[in-house]
Amino acid sequence: MNLQRLRRAALAMTGAVALLLGFAGPGHAAADVVLRDLATAKGKYIGVAATASELNISSYASIAGTQFNSATPGNEMKWESVEPTRGTYNWTGGDNLVGFAQAHTMQVRGHTLVWHSQLPSWLTSGTFTNDELHALMIKHVTDEVTHFKGKITHWDVVNEPLNEDGTFRQSLWYNQLGSSYIADALRAARAADPAAKLYINDYNTDGTGAKSDGMYNLAKSLLAQGVPLDGIGFQGHLIVGSVPSTIQANLQRFADLGLDVAVTELDIRMVLPATDAELAQQKADFKAVVSACVAVSRCVGVTVWGLTDATSWIPGVFPGQGAATPYDENYQPKPAYYGIAEALGWTGTVPAAGCTVTYGVNQWNTGFTANVTVKNTGGSAVGGWTYPAGQKVTQAWNATVTQSGTAVTATNLSYNGTISAGGTQSFGFNATWSGSNPAPTGFTLNGTACAAG
Structure with a gap:
């Protein structure tokens, strides 16, 4: 199958700060569907x-x-x-x-x-x-x-x-x-x-x-x-x-x-x-x-x-x-x-969305480093992460990050805008925190629950 992109996954966390991590690069429909x-x-x-x-x-x-x-x-x-x-x-x-x-x-x-x-x-x-x-x-x-x-x-x-x-x-x-x-x-x-x-x-x-x-x-x-x-x-x-x-x-x-x-x-x-x-x-x-x-x-x-x-x-x-x-x-x-x-006569199957998310964190008393790996387990074309949290990102890699108030947006770089069906993309960030730093408790893709990797 050809490359597909991840659309939206929400990493559910407590707190008030939102981090939006978006994969937004060019993509195409399944190779067997040419209009x-x-x-x-x-x-x-x-x-x-x-x-x-x-x-x-x-x-x-x-x-x-x-x-x-x-x-x-x-x-x-x-x-x-x-x-x-x-x-x-x-x-x-x-x-x-x-x-x-x-x-x-x-x-x-x-x-x-x-x-x-x-x-x-x-x-x-x-x-x-x-x-x-x-x-x-x-x-x-x-x-x-x-x-x-x-x-x-x-x-x-x-x-x-x-x-x-x-x-x-x-x-x-x-x-x-x-x-x-x-x-x-x-x-x-x-x-x-x-x-x-x-x-x-x-x-x-x-x-x-x-x-x-x-x-x-x-x-x-x-x-x-x-x-x-x-x-x-x-x-x-x-x-x-x-x-x-x-x-x-x-x-x-x-x-x-x-x-x-x-x-x-x-x-x-x-x-x-x-x-x-x-x-x-x-x-x-x-x-x-x-x-x-x-x-x-x-x-x-x-x-x-x-x-x-x-x-x-x-x-x-x-x-x-x-x-x-x-x-x-x-x-x-x-x-x-x-x-x-x-x-127009196509009788194939529309690719289904799906994902697993692996979240790892190295934490200290005022901050942490997080690494996130997303696996596209379906074949639908998707792009754009949502990561609600109570933290403030200070640095990121494999993504471009901007922050306005408590809203943070990170988008893919030129080389990682696609995730092949069955493939993965990873990104990470450094962040500061106060009070607590809970790990995500669930993940969703377009409103559908994703498995934790």
Whole structure:
């Protein structure tokens, strides 16, 4: 088995001072679980969104390139990024994303050409006639699609054009150009790259309802006009426990129009801190969404909107919520990861967590030296120790220690951030004490009791 990391063990002691000892290095899922291989076997892609800054994180880039076969730029192809000044383009971010994808044999989903948000100030604060604004839109779509011609498999040409009731969103485009801007943008994209698949993309359209009905009627209208529309993207920004029961039927009704469908921005958030019950439900939810795509022959794939909770957009937009991605903040696969794998046909066993902890101490009247050895007896990916105690750490080894008041945090060094299944890691510390210095009486791993070594 490949290396796995220890997530959380609590060394229960009396006292008021907390020492947090964390192992937080890059890790990967079990070697026999490769999502892209499972997806390919099902005739689908499994995609991941990434920003330029995320791809500069070695753990993010390594997992993205290994586990996924499609990439979507988080921001690098949006209007404000590629044309920050009128008529002057900055292709660097988009080109880098495409280069990463090509180097890892991944397709690219272009995101996005015409949207009401993340527009440059010269456009939003400018004064343009309707004809001028139309010309600017057509030029931008043409220029961007032409630049990436032959490198983009799918384009989200128009993003989020609808209100929650299925009517057209009030936006710069709709307010001046009317709903025809959608058809015109699609036509311009088709002319610039006839081979790329062209999509309309929106959120809260995953199940049947007023908004998805509005999208359905829009799609039917565009097809009746002969507008080049190839597919509909369903973003999939969901909440744990609320995956629409009609998601498969909804995808199917669009497919029955002769359109491809895709889940384009899947994340499933929860109230923090995450509980075991929430994580179990999240696994079931990810599995349900991916299973719906697998069941619809014209569903081409699923993209998760971010790889890891460490860089997810959710906490910044939904305070108190998060843990919405398949990997935790330490780049370790969560139950949700295995839910995706199971939906794609994997029949393996999810590694179980487990550990033993050996604690040794050499004590004198005002201090002590402690040595702790943790053995990973399971196979789940874990990282982060909690050690409540009544002592004050003065020195540590095999860990970097910081202390704020009575709270102490120690994290792994570059060489000991992983613990192989069946393997061990050790660390130690010097500490001072007063009153008493009780030894730990119990150990837990993610709330499950660990044996004393």
